[in-house]
Amino acid sequence: MREIFIGCDTGEANDPRGQQIEIDLLDVVDAVSIACGGHAGDSESMRRLVDLASQNDQVIGAHPSYPDRDGFGRRAMEISRADLEETISEQLRSLLSIAESRRVPVSFVKAHGALYHSLAEDPELAVWFWKLTEETCPSAFIVMPLGCPAVRALREANAPVWAEGFCDRAYGADWKLVSREEPGALISDPTTAADQAEHLVLEQMCDLLCVHSDTENSVSIARSVRDRLRGLVDRQE
Numbered sequence: 001m002r003e004i005f006i007g008c009d010t011g012e013a014n015d016p017r018g019q020q021i022e023i024d025l026l027d028v029v030d031a032v033s034i035a036c037g038g039h040a041g042d043s044e045s046m047r048r049l050v051d052l053a054s055q056n057d058q059v060i061g062a063h064p065s066y067p068d069r070d071g072f073g074r075r076a077m078e079i080s081r082a083d084l085e086e087t088i089s090e091q092l093r094s095l096l097s098i099a100e101s102r103r104v105p106v107s108f109v110k111a112h113g114a115l116y117h118s119l120a121e122d123p124e125l126a127v128w129f130w131k132l133t134e135e136t137c138p139s140a141f142i143v144m145p146l147g148c149p150a151v152r153a154l155r156e157a158n159a160p161v162w163a164e165g166f167c168d169r170a171y172g173a174d175w176k177l178v179s180r181e182e183p184g185a186l187i188s189d190p191t192t193a194a195d196q197a198e199h200l201v202l203e204q205m206c207d208l209l210c211v212h213s214d215t216e217n218s219v220s221i222a223r224s225v226r227d228r229l230r231g232l233v234d235r236q237e
Helices: 016-025 043-055 082-102 114-121 124-136 151-158 190-202 218-236
Strands: 005-010 031-035 059-063 143-146 162-165 208-211
Touching: 005 016, 005 059, 005 218, 016 082, 016 162, 016 218, 031 043, 043 059, 043 082, 059 082, 114 124, 114 143, 124 143, 143 151, 143 208, 151 162, 162 190, 190 208, 190 218, 208 218
Parallel strands: 005 031, 005 208, 031 059, 143 162, 162 208
Antiparallel strands: none
């Protein structure tokens, strides 16, 4: 069975409980996306999470966004390409400098929120984003939602890509995420999340499975998904 990563987004919680959940998730996941100042995160949180992830031998990724801390990066922004380039580069450099000081690589880049969805639906913008990230994080994988136009465009451009699926978010018939505003958009039952993870891996060829730390039962979901993946490997051996 090909290598599949379980990941979570971190550095986003402001309260002690949320921060503890992020730490607890680091005991379960393989890949850690670290917010680097656009929608959340600061130098202190980046240092803490890089240290924790490196101690656990986890793959570290940058999690840049539109510069929108008030809206948590979930609002589409009217921003010039030059300004977007400046803020993304600044966010990537801030995390990379900390990672380099710990002698650990930044192995992937996953945009957050509205920027993630903008890139997913705009192949030209996604290729631009990849070339921009290459300047700071050479050879880093670009994370995009499975089945989106950007995945195809990036692969045609020979970019390293991880197709990502969400264990704790509902999908529509077209395999696009159901809006968070819709009933049932969030999956909080660990078994249901594991069922979806199995489908994402076997039927949708997902490379990275994401669990959000602010989803109810997120740590239990991550454990359930991890156990299910181990079961899949055992059955194929």
